[in-house]
Each structure stands twice: as C-alpha cells, then as structure tokens.
Amino acid sequence: MTTKPASIRDVAERAGVSPATVSNVLGGRKPVNAALAERVREAARSLGYEADRAASLLRTGKARIIAVLVPDLDNPFFTSVVSAIETSLRDQGYEIIVASSNGSEATELSRLSAMLAWRPAGFVVLPCSDDFPARSRIEQAKIPYVIADRITRAPTADTVSVDNEDAGAIGARHLIENGHRNILVAASVLDLGNIRERCEGVAAVLAQQGLAASRIETGGDFETASARLSRWLDDNTPPTAILALTNFTTLGVLAALAERQIAIPQSISLIGFDDYAWMRARATPLTAISQPVQEIGEAIWARLKARIEGDTSPPAHIQLKCTLKVRASTASLSPTDSFSTGAV
Amino acid sequence: MTTKPASIRDVAERAGVSPATVSNVLGGRKPVNAALAERVREAARSLGYEADRAASLLRTGKARIIAVLVPDLDNPFFTSVVSAIETSLRDQGYEIIVASSNGSEATELSRLSAMLAWRPAGFVVLPCSDDFPARSRIEQAKIPYVIADRITRAPTADTVSVDNEDAGAIGARHLIENGHRNILVAASVLDLGNIRERCEGVAAVLAQQGLAASRIETGGDFETASARLSRWLDDNTPPTAILALTNFTTLGVLAALAERQIAIPQSISLIGFDDYAWMRARATPLTAISQPVQEIGEAIWARLKARIEGDTSPPAHIQLKCTLKVRASTASLSPTDSFSTGAV
C-alpha cells in the first residue's frame, strides 16, 4: 500500500526541467532563471517533495545528523542537555539521533558504533565513565565530537563541562558563611571525575577553616541514595548541613530526612544540585547549585559546529560556572552553635 | 584530515572476495562458505567496518530509523516516553531521531517534514494539539505511525494513550471516599482532549454524589500554573482537596500552597499527576495518579513494529490504565466535616 515518495525526477518532469535544475533551485547552489525556479518550487510543493536525505548524504558525504549519546534518558539533567542541543540545532537543518548507554560501557560502545554508521556530521557524548573506552572507536571514525559533562582524562577533543570544583566551592562557602562546621557531602559515585572535583571544591573551602567534611557515596540512583543516606544517619551523629552533589542524591537526601522527620533547615540545612521546578515548589524551597544547562547546550553546539566547518585549532576545554540559588533550605547557625561545633 | 571510513569494497579486497559476498556474510541474507565468512568477518573487524546506513537505506528503502516528535523535551513525561521507546528499540537495530515541536503547530509541521526526509521506518508523534494539522503531511508520506498521549479526533492511525477518564475517576473516587466534597480540579489546558477527558472522569464520579467540582485552567507550564492557582486561592473559598491533572500543574499547586503556607493534607489534600521520585522525596509524599510510562513505550513500539512488518488491520486504539499511588498527601475528612460540606 505504501506509495513511493516523490523523487527529484518526478518534480523535474512536472516542472519540465532536468533533475539538475531542480537540485539547483531547491539547494540554492547555482543561479536559476526566476520563472523556471518558481515552476520548480510549485511542482515540488504540489508533490510534497522533500529530498531524500539518505541519497543526498550518500552523494555529498555530509550528514546533517548530530548523534547524541547520554548515560540515561530518565535523568532530567541529561535530557535537559539534549533539549538544549536540540534547541540550538533546530533551525540549522540538522537532525538529532539520540541513544542512551544506560550507564554501561558495553552498550555505550555498541550504541556509539551503531550511530556512527549514519556517518553523522558530529557526535556529542556524555560518557558513562571517565574511562570512556568507546573513545578509540569514535576517534578512528575521524568525526568531530565533543565530550560533555563527564570529562575523560587527557581529552583529545573539545570538552564542555561545568567548573565542578567551583560548584562544590560555592556550596561549601555558603554553608561556612552561615556558620556550619559539621557538613556532610553526599556524593553519588566517586569514580566519576566531575563528582570528585566537586568534592575537592568543598574540601578546599573547608580546609581554609581547618575543617574537613564527612562524605558519603550514595550511588547513582535515587533509591539506593536514599537507603544509604538513611543508614548513614542511623550510624553517625547528624551534621548541621548536607551538600548534595547530584540531582538524584538531592532526592535521596530529601527522602532520608523526610523519613526521619528531620526538619529542613531547622535541624539540618540542605543544598541541592541542579535546579528544577520541584525544588521551588516546596514549603521550604531548596537552595541549589544550578548548572547552566542552556549554555552547556549552546557551547556544545558552538564547538561542534566550528569543527564541522573545519576548525582545526587545538581542543578547547570549556568550563561554565554554576550559580548558587539561595532559597530557604539553608539556615544560619546561631553564633554559639557555630562556635560550639566549630574548628579544631 | 578526515579519512574515509572503510567501505564494503575495502573489506572485500582485504578478504579476497567480492563486495556481494561481504554483504551476504555481514547481512546474513544468503548462506556463505564458513571459512570465507570467517575471513570476511576478520577483515571487517580489522578495518572497523560498519555498513553505511545511508547507502543501505538508499538501496533497500528500509530505514531502521524511528522518528519521535514530542511537544517538549523539557517535560519529564515526554522524555520518559522517549526513553521507554528507546529501551524497546535498543536491541532491534533501530535508531531514534527526536525532535521537539515546542508546543507550536508550525514547528511541529516543519520538524515532522524534516524528519520525514529520512524516510524513517516509522513515526511516533505526541501531537502538541488535538488538531494535529501535520497529520495530512505524514499521511501523504504513507509511513506507519502511531499517535500517542494526545489523541487526534477520529484518528486514522494506531493510537496509544492512557484511559484519561478513568485516570480522573480514580483520583476523584479516592477523594470522595475520604469524605471530600469540595474539590478543585487543576487542569492545564482544556483545549486538549486528554485533559478534558480527565475532567470528565472526575465530573462523572462527583455527579454520582450530586456534586460538581470547581475547575481552574492553569496553563501548560509551572510558572503560570502557580500564578493562576495563587490568584484563584485568593479569590475563592478554599477547597478541601485539589486534584492536579498534569505534572506541571501538580508543581503549580504545590508552589501556590507552599507560598500560602497551606498545610498538606491538614488543610487541603492533594493528588498529583504522574509519578516522579521528587513526589516521594518529601515530608508528605504525594498521592499520585501514575501513568504506566514503560508500557506506553512498549505499546507504541509493538504497534509500530507490527505496522512496519506489514500489519494492515484496522487502526488499534490502545488505552492503558493509570494507577493511584496512595501516599500521605490525601487525608480523610472527619465525618462531621464531610457532612457539613456535604451533598446538596
């Protein structure tokens, strides 16, 4: 039942011209007589003609596809990056193909290979690990790519990330300024460089006060984060503030505190990571470290586009700053408190 | 600097066979001598060969691409559907291309046309309106497609959605059972059939008690939902319960109530829509109407796959049931209260 879509020949025939002329009119590459051009356009319109991208790609070798590979399509941070990239590309005649590596290096490699078969113009990878073993595969394909969010060691391509040390530091500073001395850092997975850097940012600020933070590794997803946090709170004396280093750990902390009916910020102050609507839609809106998602998307596309257009300058490593959204989940400790729990 | 990727000829040469044989080995379409086959596979491996999908597509006309068009890539419901579809496709050699119509019929049409140019094997559309004017475009392309979530009037293709009336009904029933008589329905946009159906489901249940709900149209996004809710609460006597009909209206309600320091569920009970981790990570976890996202994704793919494989049965209209997750945000009204605010 499936009829074939109109081809360039159909259009040519209908307009009484050659296929080449149709191509020139529609592609706008060569000048064509105005009247003819109008006839061609009219024919194309009436046939609902749209050039077959596969054929076009095959001929030109230029794909107008951007492949985007993320660790998890159910994590709003990753989808927001995809969305930001899509917004940037929208009007430039590019299409996005997406896939999720599901946090597994093996599927990361297989999905990457599969997407590479489309000979995309460019590739965006948010690796699921710092090792990024699929890297050799993409490099051998000699396709422009940018690595985002999680940055491979010694990257040989453009990278876009946030300044993770600074992200940790602004959170820690805010807590210190509010008199907190007993701080728990809730890190997701310390195997990830970006998480370690956030930790280091926190540590550096605390060290200036002669302090050190407690730290817990919560795991990547909400459920285990919540469970591990709960256990930790059972086994340790509670901190006066918790600094969560990812969106899911933020949720884990909230769940664990809620379960124990620990009041935020009266008993424990909390800084969340990322900035979503649900963080604001609360009786106690969350103070949060916000990643500039839109700019991340724009920066990714800017680099990729430059490479696609032939830029051969050395790899650029773009770091964007996070900002602290101060809201109600962080409270000042009274001076006495801050001294009593204070430095060594 | 970009070297060409290995082609089937390179592999053939290296293995000392013809391109056709390579194709047969790798495609597994025709039987090939085992020893030869191994030589071919070895050659392919060592060259990192991956068949060019564009060329393959051009020849076969079979795309192994599924195009997915959603209204908004920043709405977790839509991205969760994309994710569910991706999970279903993952191992079947298909790729997903995604785009967002950004809630605009015009971009919906233009994005749809652009994606159609890839001659995808199938199309999934979550229309941004019930009119779905792009429909004629996709129908003229004669490509199998399924419409999901928002269902066009008189659909001529397979559709997958939830039973929206039932979704509204189970929420309303829960509130009625808990003694609520004065219920506010927070609808996003009444122009959407699925939202109207949810309202009707609520209305039908209330009508059985001789009741009618108040209703407010909050708009599609969180910010305006919150603002309109706030205004409504200022101008009206508060209900004892609010039933939110989308995820963003749920957020809007939460924000408005938080702003007014109205306690949930002590002053007002709340049922949210969709089920996300943040709804559970609260001092008062939200009772919520949960859409079966995973099954929605699976149903979409099942229909699409059948159509791609030639199923010509009449359009199927699949409706999946939502479930009520009863948590702490809905409370029983004491009998006296329920009588005093009770039926006519």
Place this chain on the structure above:
DNA sequence: TTGTAAGCGTTATCAA
C-alpha cells in the same frame, strides 16, 4: 543558464 551523465556504498538480481 540549463542539461547530461557519472558516481556515492549498498543490496538484489542474475549468471557463472
């Protein structure tokens, strides 16, 4: 300015 024809990398047909 327009048309003709070659060729992109596959796969399908058909002959060996």
Place this chain on the structure above:
DNA sequence: TTGATAACGCTTACAA
C-alpha cells in the same frame, strides 16, 4: 556458493 552488474535518488562536473 560466489561474482558481476545494475539500480536506489541525489549532487556536481562538465558539456551544450
């Protein structure tokens, strides 16, 4: 069982 060859729809030299 394997190989030669044509064709998919497009773009682009080059010829008219």
